[in-house]
Structures are given as C-alpha cells and as structure tokens.
Amino acid sequence: MSKEKGKDQVSGMHTNSLGRTIPKSLGSFTELKPFDGAVKNTPRIRKDKGNRSLPRLNKLVDTIEQAVLKSGLKDGMTISFHHHFRSGDLIVNMVMDVIARLGIKDLTLASSSLQAVHTPLIKHIKNGVITKIYTSGLRGELAEAISRGLMDNPVLIHSHGGRARAIEMGQIEIDVAFLGVPSSDVYGNANGYTGKSACGSLGYAQVDAQYAEKVILITDNLVEYPNTPFSIHQDQVDHIILVDSVGDPKKISTGATRITKNPRDLLIAQNAFDVIRCSGFLEEGFSFQTGSGGASLAVSRYMREYMIEKKLTASFALGGITSQMVQLHEEGLIKRLLDVQSFDEDAIRSIGQNRYHSEIDASYYANPLNKGCAVNKINIVILSALEVDVNFNVNVITGSDGVIRGASGGHSDTSIGSGLSLIIAPLIRGRTATVVDAVQTVVTPGESVDVVVTDRGIAVNPRRKDVYENLKKCGLPLYTIEELRDKAQRIAGAPEPVQFEEKIVGLVEYRDGTIIDVIRQVK
Amino acid sequence: MGNLRRTMLYVPGSNAGMVKDANIYRSDSIMFDLEDSVSMKEKDTARFLIFNALRTLDYEGTETVVRINGLDTPFGKDDIRAMVRARPDIIRLPKTESPKDVEDVEALVLAEERKNGYEEGTIKLMAAIESPLGVINAYPIACASRRLIGIAIGAEDFVTAMKTKRSPEGTELLFARSRILIAARAAGINALDTVFSDVNDEEGLIRETEHIKQLGFDGKSIISPRQIAPIHRIFSPKEEEVVFAKRVAEAIKRAEAEGSGVISLDGKMVDKPIVERAYRVLDLASASGAYK
C-alpha cells in the first residue's frame, strides 16, 4: 500500500510496440516495462517460429573449447565437476586439458570428489591453471603430491552435506559447472541411468546444475527430446557437447557387488549385525544406511535373514545404494530407497525401473542448514574408518603415515544425523592399528559416534549408556575403547609418531562450515 | 569355555597373516599345521613361524594345537623339539596306526619337557587316525598315553585306502567313525570328526555335522572360519534342554545344601548320566551365549 494516499496513481505513460498505452508505473508497481515484441526480451527462444527448414533449436556446441569460450570462463573463476563416474571419470581430465590449452589460470576446482584417475591434475596445479581445490576426497598420486606440499593454498575437504550447504549459501560460487551425463537431449534434460556410461543417481551433480552460473553438459548419448524422467533440467543448462565417451563403463560401476567371502569381513559384519540386533534400534519401520565396503555390505545379508525371520520391514535405506539394498527393496523388505549415488549395475538398473527407488540430491541428503535433510531421519548407519581414537573421533581422510588417501563423504553427515552410528573396521590392518590414542586427522567428531565394531571386540561410546546396557544384556564382547587400543598395541607394538612439516596442506571442514582439523605436509 | 572342542580351525603354518589372526573367529581350538598344508621346502620356515607365534602372541585362552609331521619323516623330531619349547596346549600326531606311534611321541615330548624345565605332562597329545590299521587299533591308541585328550578321524587318506571316496551320506565312514567314537568313549577321551572340505557347501556341512553330533562326536576339524557359526549353532542345546539342565543343577545344589547324597527332581531320582548330560548342556549353552 502506498503511504501517499490520494496522490496520483499514474506517473506518465508509454506506448508499447502494439500501440497500447501503458503506465510507466502504477501504485506499488514502481516500474512497468512496455511490451516490445514476442522474442525481443527472451534471447534464448527460437526466433525461427514457423520456419521448418531451419535447424531445430538446441544448445549443442561442437567442442569443449567452444563451450568454455561461450561460458566466459576467466582467470580466477571457480569450476565444478561431479564424481558419479568414480574412477571411470574422463570428464575432469578432458576439460582441464582444454582449459589449460586456452591459457586460463588461477582457477578454483570445486569437484564433489576426486579419485586416483585424476593424477593429471598435478601438471595443471604445477602450471598454475588450478590454484585452489575444494573436494570431499583425494586419492592416489594427486593426494600423495598434495600431502607433500604441491599446492600453495591448502585443499579444503568437505562432507557431501557440507558441500551442498556451501554452494547453497554462496560460500562456493560456481562460475561454470562441467557435468558429464550418461544421457541428455539437445535441450539439456539429462539423467544418469540410460546409456553405455550409466552411473545411476546424479545426486551430487544436481546441486551444481541448480546453483552454477553456467552449466555445461557433456554426454556420449544424445537422445530424443524430451529425455524424461530427467535429473538435470533443461532450464538449468547452457551448453551441451557430444563426445565419444564420458567414462569407462567398467570403472563407473562394478558388476553386482557380491557379498564378500573374506572371513574377517564376515566376522566384522556379524559383530556389527549383533550390535544392531541388540541395540534396540532394529524395529518395524526402521531406516538405515551402509557403506560399500565388504564388511558393510555383508551386514545387509545378516539383516536380510533376520528381517525375513522376524517379518520386519524397513521404511527406507539411504545414501549410496548397492545391489544388496536393491534386492531387499525388490523383496519388499525395504519400502523405499533414497539414492544420492548408485554403486553398481543393479542399483543403476533399479533407479531407472523402480517407482520407489528415488534419486535425491546432495542437499536433500545431508545439507545441515536446509529445512530438513534425509540423514536426520536415519535410524542406523554403518560407517568405515581408517582410524578411531579413544575419544571416538574418526579419521577417514589420512593414512596412519599422514598421507591423504580417503574421502570425507557422508561420514560426518550420517554419523550425527543417525540414531545409532556404527564404525566398523578391523582392529589391525597388517601392522597398523585402527584404534589409537589420537587419530591423525579428525573428520567426524567422537560425540557423534556411538559404537566401534572390530574383529577383536566392540566398544560403546560412554555417552550411549542405553546402547551399552542393551548390548551387555546380549552378552556381546564389549570392551572400553582404551582396552581396544591396548589390545591393538599389544599385537602390533607402539608406533612412532609420524613427523610432519609446519605447512598446512589441507583444511578439514565440518559439515556446518567450521574447521575441525588441519592436515600438515608429511616429511 | 570348559573343554569344548566343537570346532578346531586349521591354520596353515606357513601363512603369517592367518597365524596372526587365528583366534579372532572364536573357534574352540586353533590347529596350526606343520604337516600337509606346508610344502616340503617350507617345513623349516613354518616351524620357525609357529614357534615364534606361540611364544609371543596372546591367543586369549583359545586352545592351541600343533599338527606335527610324523616321526617317519625327516621333520617329526625337530617339530617336537621346537613345539614343546614353544608350549602349545596340544600336539597332534598325524597318521597314527598303533599305540607305539603315540608312545614314541610321548617319550620325546617328555624328554623335551625335562630339558626345558617344564612340568611333566604340560603338553597334551591328540592322535589322528587316518588308515584302516589305525581304525582297527583305535582303542589301544586311545589308551596309549595319559596325555592323550582325544582321537580324531582323518577321512581323506582313509577312504582312499578303503578304495572308495567320500559321499554326502558318509556311509563309507560309518564304521570307522563309530569305532573311533566307541574307543574314545571307552578310554574317556574326546572323539573328533574329520574336515568337511567344500567351504561353499554350507548345507552339506550342516548335514554332516548333524550326523556326527547324533553319533556322539565332540566336534569337527574345520578348514575355514566360515564353518564355525553353523557348527556351533548345531551344537547349541535347545532351550528346553537348557531349562531342564538348569533345574538339574539347582537340584544338585539343593541336595548338597541339605547334605543329601540323593538328588531328586520332580519326585524322581536324578542319576549320574543325567547329571553329566546336564553339565555338558550348560557348558555348550554358555559357549553359545544362551546361558551365563
């Protein structure tokens, strides 16, 4: 409502292109723009309406180079990629080579994660093309080089939820997102479950598509319009490039992940299942998430047998979806799957087929500052660890030698979100103890970790007296976390502390954006 | 866990990783093997490995057994000298055919115990019977040494010698199993069954274990940790058995408190076999976590 009541509503007039008289403003509509023709103010619309001989409207460009030039990418900007192609990814290296050739420098690389296959980034860092990295994980030679001080700026390690939060809040402003997609139409409707490079869910890429200034899709599978159902929407996409291959299908997804026959993994899985069974959390309508490691997958086998015997069903399973979950879903034991990342060919098939196998984006999955993320609704989560310390802090990013070789992933997100978080790991790997005095790097704080399950015993966080009492009643092999540490040390001997340089090569961000730890250069 | 020997897990003596982790699967016993799973040219390294492992690692109360090479091989004597020094709970003799085989080992063990200053009788013995002659001699073998805690049937060599092969029903082993079992029971020691060699056939393992449990065996040798859970499950007493056994135990306590020599339950006298069976049920139940 205007405060100056009674004053003239109208302040001057325009005539629009149809000759109609339009006020320049009217009341609280302080600026009215006159109509100026059907396509004048919509630059992206087809202007060839009615001319059937002109090529159909599309966003295709011939080469990555053209797309980069059209995107306006300049020195100092931020680019992003997703990691749904895992170690089969060809996009990051392909695009970075083009960008380097164009002489663009000083870029921030905000990939949802990076793998061993991204070793060629080392040369782009050395040449000043990339000067800053945000990622969930680092592995292989790139991780090794960064641990040895390759970069001037520290790498920022974030969780999947933390990344979504940073992007939504504008802490990470992506200028150009380069998103490899297994299928797209000419207008940018893309999904992840059709095509030879199918990867299933595009949950991490969806956040980038929604928030990046420019979105460039790269696909090896151009399909008829409209490519429904779509995960990335045509209204988010600027340019599309057709290439021979976006990834190596064999490395994008493995065949159906089989249950391990490794007796140690089975033992850990059995112990983990015993904890779940006795914890009080395994009741009708429960929800859970497991990782993709051997022991973690085997837990679902024990769970399945028990659910059939006791006629239990789970309301949903969350996170990275595997063939084990798909099997339980198709048998009616898990009602719904919420899939941010599909781990194998069964999961990829299922997300395309099953009505209640839903794709979710990283923010829906785990962003701690949106109005409600799925990890908050999870009852039980099973997580891995490189190290756990006597305060239950967990390291999933650096090895016992201090070198980066892992990923933060959804670890801290699900650990705090769940009702019961289990960390499962062998007590000793080779000669390296998992339960230690102090982890090399904290990724997940101990206050969010409930039970540590190893092949040589189980320790409950003293905070969780309820869980402890329930497990004790079942007669499980319970120890204090200090006892587990001592046990490991008796077998392996006390390790020498690893020596570090002063230089900080990595910042580990907690999901809320605070810094939980730093990673120093190894000697 | 009392003297339960439901599962005796074979661990090849040459495999450092498996030797390190041998007890994490909680079989009732671990059997480190210096014999058939170790190639001729690694006999010495395996012996050094088990020697050092037994002297250093804490197997947290799991019974340790070492299967040595026979005295008719170049390795048997040295195996005994090394293993007595390293002090496992039990030395297992392979291919036992006569009481003399046991006596020979016994004499060497005794000499080594004295040399090392260990108490006589520290090391127990177990004898595996793997031939027709051994089966014939089962009872004298079972009585050959006070150190002997059990005799075991080894089926593979036996069936070959019998000109047959193993079958799912185990018909070919019925006589040998029975004879060894009766000999063990007559001598008051354990009777232990042979391995089930297809680790991927859980159904077959269950069938065979049910069979040998029904015959009366105390347990089986196993070749994979994956075989432990199904066997322990079969040897776990049923709930009603546990309830009854508990009541017997209470009746015994009552009788003791009253200074009465006669134990009675539900108006009936409880005699010695019932008491023994009740204690065994409680042992098994406690091992399976069903009773504390």
Next chain:
Amino acid sequence: MTINSVGMAGTLESSDVLIQVKANSGKGIEIDLESIVEKQYGKQIRKVVQEELEKLGVNNAVITIQDKGALDCTIRARLEAALFRAAGIETYAWEEL
C-alpha cells in the same frame, strides 16, 4: 653363526616379510629395510633384527628386508629361518632361541 651363502625366507603377502641374508665377510652388518610401515615401525624393526643377530652371534651379513606389515614375531621367525638357511645349519638348538 657364520653366513656363507644366501638364505631367503618369508613372502610378500600382507602381514608377512621377505628376508634375504647374504655373506658379508668381515664387513659387519648391513641392513637394507623397505617397509610399508617404515615411518611408524622402522626403528622397532631394526631393533628386532639387531637383537636376533646378537642372539645368534651373527657378525657379518647383508640383510635385505621387504616388509609388508609383519609383526615382530614374524620378523624374528623369517630372519631366523633365513639365517639358518644361509649358514647351512639344519639342526637347531631350540632351547637357545
């Protein structure tokens, strides 16, 4: 104990160690250690090797160690086996080990 030939024992499997012992007449002890846990256990491994050499009275030898995270007792076992092999000894005084 005199080392007069080459002796090897162990494997390159996880939790094991491959040790080679060679003669080094009159030139003392040389230890060449390569370990996946060098940073945390390098000193301890050398200490264990020294102890064993002293116990067995070995004064001259080249010891090459490729360690895949073996425990001390495994290192001792492999070293003893390699030393006895390299010394050509086949009967052992177990009570002295």
